[in-house]
Amino acid sequence: MDTITHTLFGLSLYSAVDKQDMDKNDRRAYLLTAVGASQIPDIDVISRFWDTEGLYQMWHRGITHSVFLTPVWALLFFLLSFLLFKVKDKKLFLLGWLAVFIHNTSDLFNAWGTGYLEPFSNMRITFGTIPIVDLVFWTIMGIAYIFSRRNKLKSPYYFKMAWAFLLLHVLIQSTQGFIIYKQYDDQYDQVALSADFIPWTFSVITKKDDEVTIFNDNLFTEKETQYVLQSIETADLDKLFSQRPEAKTLYEWSPFVVLVDDDERLGLYDPRFYRNGQSFLFEYIEKNTER
Structure with a gap:
């Protein structure tokens, strides 16, 4: 709290x-x-x-x-x-x-x-x-x-x-959160809950293979897909962990993470805190410039 x-x-x-x-x-x-x-x-x-x-x-x-x-x-x-x-x-x-x-x-x-x-x-x-x-x-x-x-x-x-x-x-x-969690548990490899500010409403964060999907759900309405995120599971994180030890800590701390490996950045973030196109728990290194 x-x-x-x-x-x-x-x-x-x-x-x-x-x-x-x-x-x-x-x-x-x-x-x-x-x-x-x-x-x-x-x-x-x-x-x-x-x-x-x-x-x-x-x-x-x-x-x-x-x-x-x-x-x-x-x-x-x-x-x-x-x-x-x-x-x-x-x-x-x-x-x-x-x-x-x-x-x-x-x-x-x-x-x-x-x-x-x-x-x-x-x-x-x-x-x-x-x-x-x-x-x-x-x-x-x-x-x-x-x-x-x-x-x-x-x-x-x-x-x-x-x-x-x-x-x-x-x-x-x-x-209510437990009931909603059980509805997803058998369908995905990993599931996490994050309660919204509106009572009885939850963000349900799911992961299956390399896809992370975030739903908005409660017991009284149909679930709504908020985000579909791709995790680059083949990313080599050794360089990230050596340069950003915070990233290794986040990797061990989070239930599961989304891995980012593109032309600009190598990093990972906790999807439970993903809002408006980004997560505030995001650790990364720039590929072309030193951070």
Whole structure:
């Protein structure tokens, strides 16, 4: 998910806590833990500054997003709460653990995926059933906020209800995505999903031999072919990998790629992010000039 959504998740967790009997330091500790723990896995973005081998694509959403690291992050915020606010409450550890777990698990549902099982597996797990920016999430939490402003005493109740609706949305959307995925799975060599911003609508990316086809589909209308792409499977990628190590990382990171080998460029891109004639995850070298 995007940074705004993770922040809203943290604020919604904080708002779901009954704080009537808390003093100022307790409230600060709970706010720090809920919001901070909802953001902390994305600290891996700083690895971009020392990445000299083109590995950032694999590092981002890697070990910091591992489910096995969630209690470590929770412990960090438990200790910070004690050091900064002198608050020692076991519930803070549980809140931090839940916040990190929600961050890491929610990231599984969009096309980018995570290294959820690192360090035991480097596989990127992705379901592709929820967009990175999901306006349904924002709307549900926004409605809870509006109701909480009208009756502050019932704020925890409203936000607990919001979390129930968030889970229901994920369940409904992901069930539809799974059904659509199964409709394509037997027909193609490889299939991937990427949820669109419009609820219940998906881009279905398929590959058979050297042809990649991207469909727009949902359960209530006929599928529509958006793009048909040719992958040059005979392309020799050794030179590309030696000059652009990011390309090798992308090749290993993506479920499958489209290979480009023409008079101008040798490269590859992830078709899940293909929009308006190009993918923003595209690594290549120029054949006639140095890049």
